[in-house]
Structures are given as structure tokens and as C-alpha cells.
Amino acid sequence: xxxxxxxxxxxxxxxxxxxxxxxxxxxxxxxxxxxxxxxxxxxxxxxxxxxxxxxxxxxxxxxxxxxxxxxxxxxxxxxxxxxxxxxxxxxxxxxxxxxxxxxxxxxxxxxxxxxxxxxxxxxxxxxxxxxxxxxxxxxxxxxxxxxxxxxxxxxxxxxxxxxxxxxxxxxxxxxxxxxxxxxxxxxxxxxxxxxxxxxxxxxxxxxxxxxxxxxxxxxxxxxxxxxxxxxxxxxxxxxxxxxxxxxxxxxxxxxxxxxxxxxxxxxxxxxxxxxxxxxxxxxxxxxxxxxxxxxxxxxxxxxxxxxxxxxxxxxxxxxxxxxxxxxxxxxxxxxxxxxxxxxxxxxxxxxxxxxxxxxxxxxxxxxxxxxxxxxx
Numbered sequence: 104x105x106x107x108x109x110x111x112x113x114x115x116x117x118x119x120x121x122x123x124x125x126x127x128x129x130x131x132x133x134x135x136x137x138x139x140x141x142x143x144x145x146x147x148x149x150x151x152x153x154x155x156x157x158x159x160x161x162x163x164x165x166x167x168x169x170x171x172x173x174x175x176x177x178x179x180x181x182x183x184x185x186x187x188x189x190x191x192x193x194x195x196x197x198x199x200x201x202x203x204x205x206x207x208x209x210x211x212x213x214x215x216x217x218x219x220x221x222x223x224x225x226x227x228x229x230x231x232x233x234x235x236x237x238x239x240x241x242x243x244x245x246x247x248x249x250x251x252x253x254x255x256x257x258x259x260x261x262x263x264x265x266x267x268x269x270x271x272x273x274x275x276x277x278x279x280x281x282x283x284x285x286x287x288x289x290x291x292x293x294x295x296x297x298x299x300x301x302x303x304x305x306x307x308x309x310x311x312x313x314x315x316x317x318x319x320x321x322x323x324x325x326x327x328x329x330x331x332x333x334x335x336x337x338x339x340x341x342x343x344x345x346x347x348x349x350x351x352x353x354x355x356x357x358x359x360x361x362x363x364x365x366x367x368x369x370x371x372x373x374x375x376x377x378x379x380x381x382x383x384x385x386x387x388x389x390x391x392x393x394x395x396x397x398x399x400x401x402x403x404x405x406x407x408x409x410x411x412x413x414x415x416x417x418x419x420x421x422x423x424x425x426x427x428x429x430x431x432x433x434x435x436x437x438x439x440x441x442x443x444x445x446x447x448x449x450x451x452x453x454x455x456x457x458x459x460x461x462x463x464x465x466x467x468x469x470x471x472x473x474x475x476x477x478x479x
């Protein structure tokens with residue numbers, strides 16, 4: 104019995120390490136692009152869907168207005184998704200600076216308000232390139248010109264760009280900062296390997312005509328989330344090899360970690376709920392294999408109390424897991440200029456096993472709370 108269990112353990116551990124080697128290769132394959140930051144010709148529409156963001160949306164708007172991209176080629180559309188605070192009034196106060204407010208007025212309940220908001224904004228837009236971000240994000244003044252410069256240089260149909268946490272005030276938030284960088288690295292590495300798996304809607308650009316060519320959100324609009332990854336999957340299926348990742352620090356968008364465990368779990372349930380709808384089923388199978396690897400580590404930890412051999416195997420598995428994850432994360436944290444967070448891998452890696460197993464189980468219950476609504 105122990106021999107059979109050990110063989111299964113070795114196979115799943117080998118799978119996880121092979122995946123990490125694949126990711127390490129993918130990140131290394133991404134070279135910082137050479138772009139021109141002048142002579143632009145692309146009309147850009149910046150899209151934001153906002154709901155109850157009165158505390159921070161003015162900062163996001165100010166950052167977008169401060170972009171060095173030509174003002175005559177920039178359009179800003181913010182959709183207020185039935186906010187119950189002063190969000191719409193704050194957006195409206197920037198009308199004189201060219202910020203357009205679109206208010207959703209849906210009388211019948213929807214499950215995907217954000218996708219509806221983005222679709223309405225795109226229908227109203229006049230830009231060729233849609234650049235989506237969130238209402239609580241911050242960015243440098245070169246953000247837009249960097250993304251558009253890449254677009255004009257390489258002519259992709261979609262560009263995924265980096266997102267990072269910042270201004271963490273607690274150990275829990277700093278741990279999230281490391282784990283979130285790991286997730287960003289996964290999405291980037293897949294693109295580096297010529298495939299598409301994940302991205303983040305806080306920093307995603309795509310051609311308007313491509314959005315309509317793949318049918319927009321049709322077919323994925325019954326899910327509340329997925330305006331980023333599921334759209335990415337649709338575009339990747341229709342335009343293989345035409346999706347890029349902006350490996351430039353000027354393209355980074357900054358957002359905040361969750362302040363408590365409950366909101367963190369709700370966020371990750373939302374993210375996990377999309378995975379089974381990926382167009383590339385090989386990625387789904389891979390995700391299940393990684394989940395089983397984490398389940399196996401938990402089982403091994405329990406059996407270690409009864410078997411010295413399993414305990415030794417567990418130590419070996421975890422040592423390999425930690426070493427390969429550190430190998431993958433080191434250049435990513437260097438890119439984000441956050442190497443000081445890397446030692447937290449000693450805490451994050453074992454806790455991540457429990458988290459992955461738990462999220463994999465509860466994601467089967469599709470309901471979760473998002474922006475004050477219970478959705479699926």
C-alpha cells in the first residue's frame with residue numbers, strides 16, 4: 104500500500120515540477136519589448152466599470168488624466184453599476200475634462216453586471232483599442248503610452264499587462280502580494296510559451312473589432328466574473344499566437360490586497376469559479392492535477408504520523424516544491440521590484456497547500472458575494 108501511494112506521490116510531484124519548469128521557461132521567453140513612445144496614431148478608449156468606489160475612484164481618474172498619451176487620441180468611459188454611494192457624482196464632476204459617465208439602468212436582475220457594463224461602454228466607444236482597468240487602481244503617467252506603443256509595434260489582438268499589489272500594511276497583505284505575483288507570473292508565462300491561460304481585467308487591452316468578432320461575452324455572460332480570463336480564452340481560440348504580455352515596469356497597474364481573510368476567500372472563490380469554463384481543456388486538466396497534488400500533500404502530512412517513510416517523502420516533496428517555486432518567483436519579484444517579499448515564501452508555500460485544496464472544494468458551490476451581491 105505504501106509503495107503504491109509513494110508511486111502516486113512521485114508522479115503528481117513530478118507533474119507539478121514539470122509545470123513549474125514550463126512556467127520558468129515561459130517567463131524567461133518573454134523579452135522586454137522595444138517600443139516607440141511617440142508618433143502614436145491609435146485612438147484608445149479607457150474602460151472602467153465602477154460600483155461603490157467613492158473612496159478611491161478620484162485617484163484612478165486623476166492618474167488616467169495625467170497620462171502622457173495624446174489627449175486627442177484618448178477617450179475615457181466609466182460605467183456606474185448601480186452605485187449606492189457618491190461614485191456617479193464624482194465621475195460626473197470630471198465631465199469637463201472629457202470623462203464620460205454611463206449609468207446602468209437595469210430593471211431586471213442580472214448575474215453579470217460587470218460584463219453588461221463593459222459591453223455598453225464598448226458600444227458607446229469610438230476607440231480602436233479598448234484598455235480596461237478597475238476603479239480602485241493606480242498607474243504611472245507612462246502606463247497608456249507603454250501599452251499602446253507595444254500595440255503599434257507588434258500589432259497583437261490582445262495585450263495582457265502586469266498588475267501588482269502595493270501599500271500593504273500587514274503580514275497578511277504582504278503574503279498576498281507574493282502570491283498574487285505568482286498568479287500574474289503564471290498568466291504571463293503561458294503567453295511566453297505561446298498559449299493563454301489567465302490574465303487580470305485590471306490591465307487588459309484588446310481591439311474593439313476583435314471583441315465583436317469573438318462574440319463579445321456571448322456564451323460566458325451567465326457568469327458574474329470572467330470578463331478577463333474567459334474573454335482571453337475566446338480570443339486565444341480564434342487568434343492563436345496573437346496575444347502578448349507587456350513585460351515592462353511602466354505598464355504595471357497597482358491595486359490593493361484584501362484586508363481580511365473573509366474578503367480574500369470571496370475573491371478567490373470568484374476567480375476559481377471561472378476555471379472550468381476555459382476553452383483550452385488541457386489547462387483545466389492541468390489545474391485539476393495541481394489540485395490533486397496539493398490534496399496529496401495534505402494526506403501525506405496526516406499519514407506521516409503513522410509512517411516514517413511517508414514523512415521522509417513529504418519532506419522531499421515539500422523541499423522540491425519550495426525550491427522550484429522560489430526559482431520561478433525570483434525573476435518575477437525582481438521584475439516587480441519586490442524581492443523583499445520573496446522570503447515570505449517560507450510561510451506562503453505551506454499555507455498555499457491548504458488554500459488550494461480548500462478553494463478547489465468550495466469553488467464547486469458557485470455562489471459567492473461580489474460588490475454586495477450574491478452571484479454565481
